[in-house]
Each structure stands twice: as structure tokens, then as C-alpha cells.
Amino acid sequence: MSLVQWVEFPPLGDDRGSLVALESGKTVPFIIKRVYYIFATKPGVSRGFHAHQHLNQVAVCVTGSCRMVLDNGTDRTSVWLDAPTKGVVINKMMWREMHDFSPDCVLLVLADKHYDETDYIRDYKSFLEAINNES
Ligand code: TYD
Numbered sequence: 001m002s003l004v005q006w007v008e009f010p011p012l013g014d015d016r017g018s019l020v021a022l023e024s025g026k027t028v029p030f031i032i033k034r035v036y037y038i039f040a041t042k043p044g045v046s047r048g049f050h051a052h053q054h055l056n057q058v059a060v061c062v063t064g065s066c067r068m069v070l071d072n073g074t075d076r077t078s079v080w081l082d083a084p085t086k087g088v089v090i091n092k093m094m095w096r097e098m099h100d101f102s103p104d105c106v107l108l109v110l111a112d113k114h115y116d117e118t119d120y121i122r123d124y125k126s127f128l129e130a131i132n133n134e135s
Contacts, residue, residue, distance in 0.1 A: 003075050005089040007058055020084055022110060028058050029089065030112040037062075037108045041101040048097040050122045053130070056112045060087035064105030071095035073131035081107065093134070095127050 009020045009027050024032045038047065048068075059068065065082035072094055079088055087110075090096050098107065113119070121127045 001091070003070055003072055003077050004079055005091075007087040007089060009060065009085045009087060011085050018084070022060075028087075028110055030056055032110045033113050034111040034115060035108065036111070037106055038098075038101075039106045041066075041105060043103070045101065046097060046099045047101075049095075049124075050120050051095045051127045051130075052092050052119050053121060054092050054113065055116075055119050056092055057090045058087045058110045059090060060084060060108050062106050062108050064102035065100075066098050066102065066105050066107055067100040069095075069097040069099065071097075073128055093127075093131060095124065 007027060007029065009022060012019045012021060022028050022032070024030070041047065059081060061081040062084045065080060067078055067080055068088060068090075069076060069078045070088070070090065071077075076095075078099075081088060101107075121130060
């Protein structure tokens with residue numbers, strides 16, 4: 001599985017402007033159980049720094065931009081979320097960090113499970129150990 005999986009959300013605009021529809025099992029590759037958004041991020045703040053044991057997510061900047069680091073324990077890369085028509089899949093056991101939020105950034109995240117703090121791995125060393133135990 002490649003480290004970066006993009007999902008394209010076709011713009012359904014007309015001469016009045018733009019519209020994007022996010023549909024479970026269609027444009028979004030799972031059944032959506034939770035939606036949250038990160039906004040008004042203070043200058044210089046980075047977020048994330050965790051992985052999830054079971055949770056799968058799709059993230060899209062509906063306004064503004066941020067840079068997302070994705071790390072599967074072997075490879076690490078960085079992608080820009082900078083369009084409301086472009087989401088990135090963050091599957092389970094993927095370390096993520098979000099950096100360089102633009103002041104207007106609204107980062108929308110779709111998740112396939114309800115919030116569960118026990119699903120988080122917040123320590124990078126523990127993440128690598130969990131990955132190595134899997135293989
Ligand atoms: P967290 O996932 O740590 O944010 P980030 O990865 O962006 O740094 O969440 C921040 C806080 O919000 C944390 O105390 C948990 C809480 N939270 C919920 O209560 N429900 C949720 O759906 C999410 C995503 C977070």
C-alpha cells in the first residue's frame with residue numbers, strides 16, 4: 001500500500017460557485033461515523049503527533065492549507081493539503097503530524113469510528129514497536 005493515497009472530490013459547481021459532496025463508501029472509502037474540524041490554529045503550532053491502532057480517516061483542507069507528515073514506520077513523507085477537492089487517506093497505524101497551518105485553515109477530518117482515546121498511540125517509539133510487533 002503506498003504511503004500517500006489521495007481521494008479526489010469532484011467539484012460540482014455551477015455559475016454560482018462550488019460545491020463538494022462527501023459520501024460514505026463513494027468518494028470516501030469507508031462509512032463515516034465521525035466528522036471533526038481543526039481551525040483557528042495559532043501561528044507556529046503543529047498538531048497530530050500520533051497514530052491510531054484501528055481508526056481510518058480522510059483529511060481535507062476545506063479552506064486554507066497545511067502540511068501533513070505521513071509515516072508508516074518505514075517511510076516518511078510530507079504532503080500539502082491545499083485544495084477543498086483533494087483529501088488524503090490516513091489509515092490505521094500511520095503516524096501523522098500537521099504543520100504550517102495557514103491562518104485561515106479549516107482541516108476537516110472524516111473518521112470511520114467514534115472518538116476513543118485508547119485507540120491513540122501518542123509516543124513515536126511505541127508506534128515503531130507496535131509496527132514491528134505487527135510484522
Ligand atoms: P487530538 O486528536 O490530540 O488533536 P490533534 O491530533 O489535532 O493534535 O485531540 C485534541 C483533543 O480533543 C484531545 O483532548 C481529544 C479531544 N478530541 C475529542 O474529544 N474528540 C475527537 O473526536 C477528537 C478528534 C479529539
